[in-house]
Amino acid sequence: MPTAPLRELIPFEAGERRIDVLVVDDDEQVAEMTATFLERELADARTTAVTDPDEAVPLLRAESFDCIVSDYDMPPFSGLELLERVRGAGFELPFVLFTGKGSEEIASRAISAGVDEYLQKGGPEEYPVLANAVENLVEKHWAEQEVRRGYRALESAEEGIGIIDENGIYRYLNRAYASMHGYERDELLGESWERLYPDEEIKRFHDDVLGELEDEGSWRGLSTGLTKDGERVPERLVLTRMADGGHVCITQEIGRGERGDALFELSPDILVVHDVEGTVLDANRQACEELGYDRDELVGTSIWDIDATADPDRALSFWEDLPMDTPRRFEGRLERADGSTFPVEIHLIRVEIDDEERFVAIIRDITERKAREEELLRKNERLEEFSSVVSHDLRNPLQVAQGRLELLAEEVDSEHVDDIRGALDRMGTLIDDLLAIAQEGTEAMEFEHVSVEEVAREAWGTVETGGASLVVDVDRRIEADRDQLRQLFENLFRNSVEHAGPDCTVTVGALPEGFYVADDGPGIPEGERKQVFDPGYSTASDGTGFGLNIVRSVADAHGWTVSLTESDDGGARFEITATE
Incomplete structure (x- = not known):
């Protein structure tokens, strides 16, 4: 079923809104030019330009802004220090780092610090890109604000509010709903509504109420629920059918004041x-x-x-x-x-x-939660240190060696040049794979409903596939982090092309609880199939041995399992399935 854009589902504030942007740049002419181009490129925008970063936070307190566009190098300030001040003052606005001092190190630091967008300055052609980024970030920010507002309204409601899907399973309920029945919220999510009602009420709902709800679109009346301890609770219910299946249930306990002391005490x-x-x-x-x-x-x-x-x-x-x-x-x-x-x-x-x-x-x-957070922070700090060493201390001398090799190749005709070039390229791939493994532990997962076919085709377009062909025979959307799913496909496709040959056919197909990637190559002997996911294991002379380890890491992060078997054509078939 197609899903409407988020802004169409939010019933708050109709119509167009003006975008208010704060531009911070210590160069007055650049600041004014940036502000002017933003007002010209955006349909309805008001910009305020300042050259002193110290003025930013007081301005945010005095006026309303939707986005901040900041330079990076503003001695003695940096744009990242300004971001820290803004976040420390409690402002969660989109923050765009728009800088002429671009480098991989600054970009990495900006992303780690929580910058929402990192763009390098250039000529006038860069301003439409900046305006588009600002517009997209602000629209997302507005939508998130309204979603949070709606969620807070549900959470602060005195009545119990629950959302039940077409199979009768609780997909959401506020604390009041759970508390009314003596449960913690997590105990009811994923459970059937029948858990909260005695047998005679369950029968009445199936015989009478649910049919009327389907026909009329709503139902209201009295019912008797059950607490976790089996105590009966008289309730007023209002049920409303949802267009995409399931219904919303609003419940209020009759004589709630008389039971308030017990709920408080227990x-x-x-x-x-x-x-x-x-x-x-x-x-x-x-x-x-x-x-x-x-x-x-x-x-x-x-x-x-x-x-x-x-x-x-x-x-x-x-x-x-x-x-x-x-x-x-x-x-x-x-x-x-x-x-x-x-x-x-x-x-x-x-x-x-x-x-x-x-x-x-x-x-x-929250003692246990804090302990977990501190341990995760320590692990992430170690990963960041490792990533920094790999990214800079190894990549920089490698790039120097590659450059010197190209100069040498122009001066000397040697049969060893190609071998050296291949070895350096393999080192570069190895560095990329090591960074991918490290960054999986530091990057937040953003789950969404994604099309398996769409992500697979995107991944195929980013891999050196030679004369290989792709067949996608799966029409399914799954809950996944889009970027990591694409990385999983990229490594599986790269593995197929490397081992099955440049003219192979790679197939992405559906499984009852997942999907598979198969090729028509020579396959992998059964005795070696468990080893292929180990870091460093490779049967290719120029392989790094980390590609399939990355596949397993991505699967583990999603709660999936990945297994290797033989395809219908005798090649390799990797099956990715949901874990029960």
Whole structure:
């Protein structure tokens, strides 16, 4: 089924919007010229040009901007330092580094720092490219803002809201929905709605309600649900059929106030209620157990006594500015009665209870998550160091050697030149493969529904295939990172051409739970098939031995398995399937 563009699915703010761009360049003429070209190239844009990077953050606070276009070299500033200041001030705007000082090192640093687009300055022909990049980034930024706004609205709703697909499986539900039935959200996602209802209600829904929902498009009425402990919950339901299958369920518990105390007390999260001055008014059982206090010891104490990171002046100001009924998330550290501390994720909500302002803190221990993040950070730092050595310390002398060889070939007619050139080319390929393996650990995965056929054909166009031909016999979309899937195909295609010959036929076909890539070459002996994915293993004299290892790494990152067997034509067939 075709999918509408994201902006067409977002019901917020119709019509065209003006794009406001902040241009930062220490050369006044360049800054003004960049601003002028952007206003000329974009349909409706307003630009503000500044030559002092120190003015950028104050301007962002004073005015509204949609994008920043910054030079790189602005002594004593750099564009990346400006990006750090902008992000540190809490502005998540698209950031374009538009610089005349381009290099592979700067580009790598820019991408690592989180620059959204990196472009080199040139003549006037570069400005349409810049304008197009700004327009695309801003449209994406707007769409993401509205999606987040919609998500926050769902998450802050008092009613339970769930999305159930055509097979009756929960694909989304807010915390209120899960909490109403005594579950954590993750316990219900991927489960059938029938898990939350007694047998007689399930029968009634199948016999009467779902048919009316299909015919009329909506249904509302009363029902009885089940909690995780088997307790019955009277509910009001509103069901609305979705055009692409499935339905939305909005549920509200009848007599919710009477059960509020139980939900508060039995929540697996730490729950603390305090007033506008920071005095603890109530705390649930989990709070007492985690912090090591009796309830009587907690009630009446100050938030500063249990929040190791809280600053009274900043906290009071934050609470005063916190909108009503709008959850805010932040991280901190709580202090136990014995003086030990632990990291937590806090969702703070300002509410009105019995005509009094109260603050409800929903707190979760994130000790294990922080440990995983720190370990991942250490690994990524080591990978970045490795990538830097490979990319610069090895590639630069290799390029010098290649250049000197070409000069030598013009002066000397030697049979050894071609052998040396082949060896240097193999070293270059080896460096590229090592970088690809290292960068898989540092780059974020961006999953989307992609066409297997489309990505396969894109990959074929980037590989030296000689006289080989490609046959694609798969019409399927899968959830994958597009760039890594293309890398997987590129390495499989390159492997086929290298081992099956330049005139081979490579076929991409469908499997029940995945796809395969096969060729009509001589194949790989059964005894060697498990070894081909090991790093450094190659049967080709000029192979690096890393291509199929990259294939396995990409598959592992997606939760897939990759296996090697024999194709119908006697060649190699690599099968990529989803892991149960």
